[in-house]
Amino acid sequence: MVAAEVVVVTEQLAESYDVVVVGGGAAGLSGALTLARARRSVVVIDAGAPRNAPAEGIHGLLGREGMPPAELLERGRAEVRGYGGHVVTGEVVAAARDDDGFTVTLADDRTVGARRLLVTTGLVDELPDIPGLRERWGRDVMHCPYCHGWEVRDRAIGVLASGPMSVHQALLIRQWSPDVTYFTHTMAPLTDEQAEQMAARGIRVVDGEVTGLEIVDDRLAGVRLADGTVVAREVVAVATRLVARGGFLAALGLTPVPHPAGVGEHVPADPYGRTDVPGVWVAGNVTDLVAQVGAAAAAGVTAAAHVNADLVTEDTRLAVAAYRTPLPV
Structure with missing residues (x-):
């Protein structure tokens, strides 16, 4: 259960995190919740433009049938913050690789470092x-x-x-x-x-x-x-044309490509959300164009678990290297 202490809501970014989650819908918040519970430092950066905003309620999500989309997201943000995760309003406009991972740039020129990226920016319906x-x-x-x-x-x-x-x-x-x-x-x-x-x-x-x-x-x-x-x-x-929101990934060599079904463009990934760019995962509609809220949330959890496992592998490798290094006499 989430601890009962008062959670201070802050929009201030730390200098860096284990994982930066870009997009604060069902996939992003579910992924961030999983990572925060895994004791990872994590921030969700959300532009505040959910695809399902015009809908009166969410359907097909067990236990949340008919809930207004805004209410689901507000509950999700509170749960992420309850485990120490950060949720920040902002639009990510660029991501670049650096020596230790990635540097993410927001539209207001703020930057934040990340060891891994989980992209859950969803899609745009072109009518x-x-x-x-x-x-x-x-x-x-x-x-x-x-x-x-x-x-x-x-x-x-x-x-x-x-x-x-x-x-x-x-x-x-x-x-x-x-x-x-x-x-x-x-x-x-x-x-x-x-x-x-x-x-x-x-x-x-x-x-x-x-x-x-x-x-x-x-x-x-x-x-x-x-x-x-x-x-x-x-x-x-x-049937709208479905286009993934992934333009900011171009500098990393990752761009949306035509979907095999001819319904739009998506960011390809393996079943666990891993893309062709090392250190970058995707989940939700940015990669699965037809995923409903429940499927997007589940994909966020799956991707987050594999992100954490990847970080554990890296942490272990670094620990072994340090263990093998003789202490100075």
């Missing part, structure tokens, strides 16, 4: 350039049925074709509602097999470019086509 989508994002424009499907069950749902996973998304969403319409928008026509699948599942297919959303009394009422037709819909689902 199609259609008026109204961004403004309704997280309300009646959604992307993940596992996150929001229950809340829109049995409603009139439109699926906007926007990428290679759009047909799959439409078939998936059919599980939550019998009233699904697929808008081909500017994507290639359906194959015969896809058209048959849509027909078999009772999914209406509407051809033509989508030019906007119809809003009535601050509610989504329909999808507007280029010819002026408005198709009545209460919810729109769209």
Whole structure:
């Protein structure tokens, strides 16, 4: 259990830490909590722009079903601080290798040293350039049925074709509602097999470019086509392009690359979060683009455990070298 003593919340950075965690979402805070409990000095540097901020609640996370995202993060920060970890608001703009590890630079020119880096900066959702989508994002424009499907069950749902996973998304969403319409928008026509699948599942297919959303009394009422037709819909689902937030890693030779599924860009890593750059681990949506909150948190714990094991190996190597060094006479 967390000790009962009063925890002083401070945003002041120490000169260096065993681990700097970049990103303070579920993955970063879970990783930092694991490291702090392992008696590592650790700081979480968080820019304060969580991907799920527009959502009313978190779903699929056992024991925290429906909890507002901001509340989950606040609890997580308190738990990290309760074990002596630091949580600091700031944006990391650069990371460079030095003799002892890494130097991390923030946008306000503060710097901090780290023996290891755990990057959990998440991703950015790039939406199609259609008026109204961004403004309704997280309300009646959604992307993940596992996150929001229950809340829109049995409603009139439109699926906007926007990428290679759009047909799959439409078939998936059919599980939550019998009233699904697929808008081909500017994507290639359906194959015969896809058209048959849509027909078999009772999914209406509407051809033509989508030019906007119809809003009535601050509610989504329909999808507007280029010819002026408005198709009545209460919810729109769209597969966004998912792009990892990892630009600051470029100086270390680590940049996001296209995801094999064609859904965006991610930072590759092994199953434990280890990247191709020694000393740098990643966890959460920055590497696993489709991870929900629970999976991201678990990945943060896994990566942190391997970071700590790597540090133990280094500590042991240094201790053995010192042990073998004869004491001065």
